[in-house]
Amino acid sequence: MKNAIIASTSTLANEDYLQYLLPELELLFSQCNTILFIPYARPGGMSHEEYTDKVKSAFAKINKKVVGIHEFDNPENAIHQAEGIFTGGGNTFVLVSQLYKNKIMGALAEVLKKGTPYLGCSAGSNICGLSMQTTNDMPIAYPPSFQTLGLIPFNINPHYLDPDPRSTHMGETRETRIKEFHAYNSAPVLGLREGSWIEVKADKVTLKGPITARLFLKNQLAEELPTGSDLSALK
């Protein structure tokens, strides 16, 4: 059965990396000694090695080992053999390009559907949706497709931001961008604010964390969902 945490962000303001999620991660990865880390999104362009070291430090706090997928000659085998998997944030275009280039998008979808425990943060959460088309990231790489894992029946907008009423800036707000998405696409979009996450247990998809999330459905007014909301039937 599916078993995943899909988080808006890895890090809250003034906290250590993954700190707010550690109690959840102890439960999610309780049966795992070693976590396979996918560092492809490379935040700030950092190397796979640097990024993996950062993740090792965080997971050491809950006594888990971490190994980077870049250390394997055959990344598809690494996915199939992993006890647990974490895909970190960074740039979603780079991440999706690398998942396709290394031919592991399909393998990842397969093991997650079978129940390998999974943590995604930010870009690593975007890929759990039907497509990466509601990412906030710049298109700094050109992936062969925008289709992603489809672990959940909707799209994520991580780091969701409410409009700033003081702003005179004329660039589009996040809400405007998501409404534009719905001019051409029909997938529901969940605006997931920092501090929120989605828990996937078998076919049950639940909003978690201390705050509300903003749901956008095509041709409908956006709606605030309280924590604990059941998202399983979104379509």
Add this chain to the structure above:
Amino acid sequence: MKNAIIASTSTLANEDYLQYLLPELELLFSQCNTILFIPYARPGGMSHEEYTDKVKSAFAKINKKVVGIHEFDNPENAIHQAEGIFTGGGNTFVLVSQLYKNKIMGALAEVLKKGTPYLGCSAGSNICGLSMQTTNDMPIAYPPSFQTLGLIPFNINPHYLDPDPRSTHMGETRETRIKEFHAYNSAPVLGLREGSWIEVKADKVTLKGPITARLFLKNQLAEELPTGSDLSALK
């Protein structure tokens, strides 16, 4: 000879559409009776007709007629026959997809290089760069390529925004995103704040407007450029 205005935004806060640019547009389009408008970027998903009507109202103030490219059976001919061309803002992924789908990316590059006067705003400015890879827009459509017109020898980031020092939001700042672009790409990027534009006259490329722009070169510290800066030799 090339003759273009490439603007960060169509509209300043508390102003009418295109208002701040009208004196420049009278000069740019002085030899034109009719402007060909490319409405493909469809801000907010508005129709080609609605968008063209909005542009007609603005250009009526300087006594120019406007015709939308969607009204032509053969858009490539429309490009070749146009006295002047304006591409409006909206979503850059949608715009670039439509330019390729209608097979006019090449024709547009050709007539602009020969000297058809051109105005671009926001998404219509992004396409003047080497690629659309420094857009702020969501990837709500999948274009066959990110390559664009290359009218100028660098990329644009329109609606450039400085980091907000009060913010506790953990999503990437604009500067971080552009630095990530440079982890994988080498084109210079000009962060063009609202109110700034680029003037292209033959091979002379000049920063215009009342404020500075922020220049990002690969492996170098970002730099503020004063208005009037010569951008012709950027590479």
